[in-house]
Amino acid sequence: MDLNSLRPPSDKLSCPFSSLEGPSSSNGDPLQREDSLVILFQLSGDLLQVKVNKLSSTKTQLPYDYYFLKYCKPKKIMNNAENLGEVLRGDRIENSVYTFQMRKDLTCKVVCRVKLDAESAKNFMEKIDDEYRVNMILDNLPVAILGQRRDGSPSTIYKHGFRVGFKGNYAGSKVEKYFINNHLSFRVMYHKDPETDYARIVGFEVTPHSIDHQYKIWDEKNPQLETCYPNSKNIYRTFPQKVDVDKEVIFTYDVSFKESEIKWASRWDNYLLMNNDQVHWFSIDNSLMIVLFLSGMVAMIMTRTLYRDIANYNRLETQDEAQEETGWKLVHGDVFRPPLNSSLLCIYVGTGVQIFGMTLLTMIFALLGLLSPSNKGGLMTAMVLLWVFMGLFGGYSSARLYKMFNGMDWKKNTLKTAFMFPSILFAIFFVLNALIWGEKSSGAVPFGTMFALVFLWFSISVPLVYVGSYLGFKKAAIEDPVKTNKIPRQIREQAWYMKPVVSVLIGGILPFGAIFIELFFILTSIWMNQFYYIFGILFIVFLILLITCAEITIVLCYFQLCSEDYHWWWRAYLTAGSSALYLFLYSIFYFFTKMEITKLVSGILYFGYMLIVSYAFFLLTGTIGFYACFWFVRKIYASVKFD
Structure with missing residues (x-):
């Protein structure tokens, strides 16, 4: 039997850019800082304890407590104090039975023996089907497994957590069986202080295995396994551990320590530096092209058309000429009328x-x-x-x-x-x-x-x-630069392209176009359980969004006033705010092309949270557009003389 066929399938790598947390030092951003003010030095023999976090899956978006499955439990489960953000994210950090000493290798340490009842076996099978991953933490570093990039490059990347188990054919059977990863091979990297015997942990990796452990007589105090003994090179050449009702599962683990040149201040780089920064810079280039285009239009309006309009209006001397007012000056008596x-x-x-x-x-x-x-x-x-x-x-x-x-x-x-x-x-x-x-x-x-x-x-x-x-x-x-007439002016028939619906929908395209590439990485970080850390680029994109919302609103507001339509208040807000509609439509596209969600509840969660994000984005961009247009209208009408 080809035992390699029973190994866990290679994980599908989604875009390796992270959950919305913290910057890295290698992309021009400030160095990250640990949340602990005291740096812990580890001596040989110091006791280390692995902490367990939630079980997570990108297929369901529903995290579960680690002990929801029938894993080995310590005598007393203790919860770590969690901040508000951790609770909202579904993190549940607890102690575990995985303990070892600093720089002391272990081979096949037996943790416990459990017997799966019907409910436990069902839970394991469901979590394997939904590709749940186990998240662990050591010295505030999340456990990771090594993987290959999707682009085929030889460099390796970190993938967060390890699979609960996998499905495969067993002993020539055509029916797929469920197997649990019950043996963990930990590798802890440490950086040694050159002058002392102190060392600090700079990496935490794991390789999961499925092993159907065998024994002759079970000794609770000193269990001896035939499939697992010190210095054995055949430890992984055994049958995998099947998940079934009344099946006995023995959990074991290895620990090896490796000295690393990585310094403690840079230990998060392996978790963060997983992406091709050229894609992000392409996002910046794309956004800058849009800004330059809009800035050119605004400059043309300001320096040529608008300047010429103001000069012509201010040269009108006779009453007859004043009666021939056209364009945006014609609605000066209504432009500051409070909106509905x-x-x-x-x-x-x-x-x-x-x-x-x-x-x-x-x-x-x-x-x-x-x-x-x-x-x-x-x-x-x-x-x-x-x-x-x-x-x-x-x-x-x-x-x-x-x-x-x-x-x-x-x-x-x-x-x-x-x-x-x-x-x-x-x-x-x-x-x-x-x-x-x-x-x-x-x-x-x-x-x-x-x-x-x-x-x-x-x-x-x-x-x-x-x-x-x-x-x-x-x-x-706030005083208006011109007086408002008592009787509202009749608005003439507008061209089809100046209709409110058309101009509002057109106005939202460019702000969305300025951010949609970076939006892909943000959605990937939120829904694919990864880290997002390039806040320098994100801040640039945010500034470009501000400029784009302001400029497109000013341009369309000018065209609207020139067509003698003075209902600009709500139009300005909706013009920039309509980019939120495109954001929500893009989230629908992302759901059907990138996500693998099949459960109804998970789909409702996705669209519910994206609706909240889109609504907040509408309020943000709408306010930016409104204030830009408010400043523009006050500026141009304050520049013209009125009787």
């Missing part, structure tokens, strides 16, 4: 400012190396807390705009600003969390964490929005 649903626009703008502040500060912190991959869940925690504290600026922006529209009930506007977006987000999140809880997944957010989120919302975010609104409404109202 002005209160809703104020709420959306205030929320967009809050999201913008959160996004900008998160990227700055990431660039400074404060959100390293060693600080698990740090990015998610930072985003939640920053969004809460940015409520001050959201309330201020909403109130300033509300007062400009002559709004009087600022307290009601404040409550809507503080509750509208979070309520929608929380409602969707609550439904999705209920579905996760129904699947008995560890990804379900506990009640205590839910209460903490609500507490942050009501006790910090809402009061800060109120304080910001109070300060904003207390200031003098």
Whole structure:
């Protein structure tokens, strides 16, 4: 029998770019920093304990606790203290039975013997079918297995975690059987201090095996296995361990230590440096081409057309000439008329400012190396807390705009600003969390964490929005550069390409085009359980997005005013915000071309979370476009003389 046919199939490598955590030093970003302030030195003989994390699968997106399967358990399971981000991500870090001494090799250490009942065997089979991976941690480093790149290059990469098991033919049977990886060969790399005997762990690898261990007499205190003994080179030339009801499974492991030239400060590089940076720079080039094109159009409008318009309008001397006003000057008496649903626009703008502040500060912190991959869940925690504290600026922006529209009930506007977006987000999140809880997944957010989120919302975010609104409404109202007529002007028939729906949909294409390549890597990092760390490039793409949203909105707003349509308030917001529609459509394309999700609940989770992301992106880009157009309109009408 060809035993190689029973080995685990090679993992399908998705784009090797990571979960949204921390920068690396090798791409121009600041050096990452460990979350621990104290560097732990390891002496020979120091006891090391492997910690276990969640079981994860890109096929289901439903994490499970490690001990959901019938693995060997320590006498007392202890949970590590987890931050808010780790809980929201579904991380469950616990102690394990895998312990060894620093720089002391072990061969075939027996962990325990378990007997699979019907439920345990079923759970193992289901997790093997769904390609679940086991995640472990040693000295804050995640366990990884070596793999080959998808592009066929000879260099190796790290893949996070190892498969629970695999399926294959057994003893010539045409029916596929399930096999469990019950033997783990750990390899720990360490960097030795040249002057002392101290050493620090810089790598943690594993090679999983499936071995049907045999023994004559089971001695609980000192088990002796016929298939596993010291210095044996035939340890892996045995039959694999089948998963079946009433089947006995013996879990074992090896440990080997290898000295490495990798320094402790660079130990995360192997986990992060997995990608071809040329693709990211191509993303930058693509985005810059769009920005240069739009900047050229804006420059042409500003320096030629707009400058000529202002000069001509200001040269009009006689009353007869003044009556012949055309173009955007003709609607000067209506251009600052408050729009329909002005209160809703104020709420959306205030929320967009809050999201913008959160996004900008998160990227700055990431660039400074404060959100390293060693600080698990740090990015998610930072985003939640920053969004809460940015409520001050959201309330201020909403109130300033509300007062400009002559709004009087600022307290009601404040409550809507503080509750509208979070309520929608929380409602969707609550439904999705209920579905996760129904699947008995560890990804379900506990009640205590839910209460903490609500507490942050009501006790910090809402009061800060109120304080910001109070300060904003207390200031003098923003004065319009021209007076508004009492009677609204009739808007003439518009060309088909200037219809609101058409211009709004056209306006969202270019901002989306500026980011869609980098968006692929972000989606891959979120849904493929990988690290994303190139925040330098991401920050450049974010700046390009800002410029693109502002410029496309200004260009289309100018064309709209030239066609004597003065309803620009909502149009400006929707023009840039429509890029969120393309983002959601791209997420649908990504789902059917890259994801392997087959379960209904997993599909609902994917589209539910992408709906939240798209809605937040709509508020962010819409606010950018609105403020750009607001500045542009005020600037051009302040430059023209009116009677």
